[in-house]
Amino acid sequence: MKKNKPKYKQIIEAAVEVIAENGYHASQVSKIAKKAGVADGTIYLYFKNKEDILVSVFKEKMGQFVEQISTSIDKKQNAREKLLTLIEKHYYQLANDHHLAIVTQLELRQSNKDLRLQINNVLKPYLTEIDKIVNEGIEEGLFRDDLNLPLVRQMIFGILDETVTNWVMKDQKYDLVKQASAVHTLITNGLSK
Amino acid sequence: MKKNKPKYKQIIEAAVEVIAENGYHASQVSKIAKKAGVADGTIYLYFKNKEDILVSVFKEKMGQFVEQISTSIDKKQNAREKLLTLIEKHYYQLANDHHLAIVTQLELRQSNKDLRLQINNVLKPYLTEIDKIVNEGIEEGLFRDDLNLPLVRQMIFGILDETVTNWVMKDQKYDLVKQASAVHTLITNGLSK
Amino acid sequence: MKKNKPKYKQIIEAAVEVIAENGYHASQVSKIAKKAGVADGTIYLYFKNKEDILVSVFKEKMGQFVEQISTSIDKKQNAREKLLTLIEKHYYQLANDHHLAIVTQLELRQSNKDLRLQINNVLKPYLTEIDKIVNEGIEEGLFRDDLNLPLVRQMIFGILDETVTNWVMKDQKYDLVKQASAVHTLITNGLSK
């Protein structure tokens, strides 16, 4: 299978670096090839076209991203801890891979609607993970049972996404992971006394 | 002043339409000129370059957007109502201008970091508006006084932005404004019982 | 109308020269632009794409070619002289425009079937001219009346085309026009005593 060949991984890694360093639109295929240490043509033995590189980057990286989070969550006992873990791991992983953070928060958004729909598909398992936690919280009696699930899902994702984007736009100058607890509190308790 | 001349407005309006209909990358300057009923070269009498058109579109539209919201908020007496109004008006305005919704949620994001920083500048008055509401809520004793203000601001903006984007990506098939109340509840009360 | 603008003609003439000198496949658009003294992009203000340049070259040149022949033929009184004129003018024009001869006999054939079908369309008026002469010859009692018209047309065209191609392949070393009379005799009288 192509995806297990070393060059496939090389190209993916090179793509993340090149996109993070140069931005989406200045990321020529030739630059990615050079960074990956392969010929331009070799790219096309592993990817259909440039867009396919981008989608693949996202799939690979998001696959790992979600898996890491899922694994960590599974070790936790209740919805409260699971939600905290989701937030922490979400922040932790992006904080520890600056290139990936830039790519997911800024560069990959510079794509057309079709590509964005594909990216959304890749994100579905992550959103399902959120849903599971919320449902569990309701069953545990921790969360209110009148919650509008899709809305809660968008709320949680929106908060995490915006806080990470803000951190990236501020050049990653502060400690993202430290915010996890406060964000957790805000999500669970809201603004009210 | 250039911005008050009729052609300036014409071009701005044409840009919104063209971008919404064709997407950011298929929105050539010549297409905008044609829709605006001016020559290509005329564009450059009013705007420095293509990016300047985009920033200007955002400034013009967001200026009106924020002003509408501010005006509505000023009529309200307390933070709770102000926050609800903010949400409602945010949704209402985008729900009533499909072109604008597509442009702000999808197309304008397909730009590089520099442009994004400029857009963020344009958004500052809106974020200040949020800050004011939260501070007022704290003073009123409605909200907790240990809130991390920048974080709350990002949270609120993140929720609104993500819910609108979701609605646009789902082809604006459901009633966005109707969600305002549920979103308000989530923000103020969080998930917990 | 674009076709009457000077740049259109310039590009057509440049294309003939470049194709004749470099061959069809080595005739980059940039080479044609350079020879025409315009920018690469200017080509695309006058032609849809590279293939369109080729078809246009053929249309322009063949249009003149056929017109020249038609005009000359109209001055002749009978089918015998008309046929001789057709042959003479066919040879004469190509013999006097070496570039054109190379382009029509060698280079333009290096194109796919679709392009070839378009070229055939351009040739139709020429073939009609042949038909008219043959029919006239039959009416005059000069030619046999059991002639298979399409076949005769192909025969005449095939002979002219092959003799010109042979002359081009032999690097135009002999006098093509001088052959006209012999060819005329062969067509009218065949091989037999």
Place this chain on the structure above:
Amino acid sequence: MKKNKPKYKQIIEAAVEVIAENGYHASQVSKIAKKAGVADGTIYLYFKNKEDILVSVFKEKMGQFVEQISTSIDKKQNAREKLLTLIEKHYYQLANDHHLAIVTQLELRQSNKDLRLQINNVLKPYLTEIDKIVNEGIEEGLFRDDLNLPLVRQMIFGILDETVTNWVMKDQKYDLVKQASAVHTLITNGLSK
């Protein structure tokens, strides 16, 4: 000798099929290799380069083509019958191998002048065959003795070539072989009464 090895033949046959089905320019070496059931690299053990495949295809196929015609002609007693046989067999063979007809009449012409010169070389034995018939006809007193031999040769070849090309361009919809007799008459008797 390489040419007698089975893979050589396989590749030649595959090339004819691939070129006929896809056209000259869409006939990648890898496609030919696949159809021949060999690896891409194997092609280069039997052929110098892609052009060599094409020339070899033509040599192989035209060799058989001319041989068939020669054999048939040898059985005939006089120039008249020999010429008719030449025409009939020329048509017959191409009519019975549609792939070959497409390749010789359309696809192989999409090559540069050098390749065309090589192809002409391959055709020489065929042209010699024509010469022999014409000379024989003159000796027999059948044909006029003032014939310009090279011109007659070009005439006969031009007619056959054009009529076959016309038939291929018309998608081989009519019966080519049936035309042989009429063509024979035209060549021997010309248009005149």
Place this chain on the structure above:
DNA sequence: GATGAATGAGGCTTCATTCAT
């Protein structure tokens, strides 16, 4: 002899911007 993964040169076309009128 046979393989097929890897190579890398090469060109058509778009479109933001300019400038002579």
Place this chain on the structure above:
DNA sequence: TATGAATGAAGCCTCATTCAT
């Protein structure tokens, strides 16, 4: 001010050929 014809830089992708195995 306004025009719009002209500019020209820049990049994705294909595919004939090679060579280590």
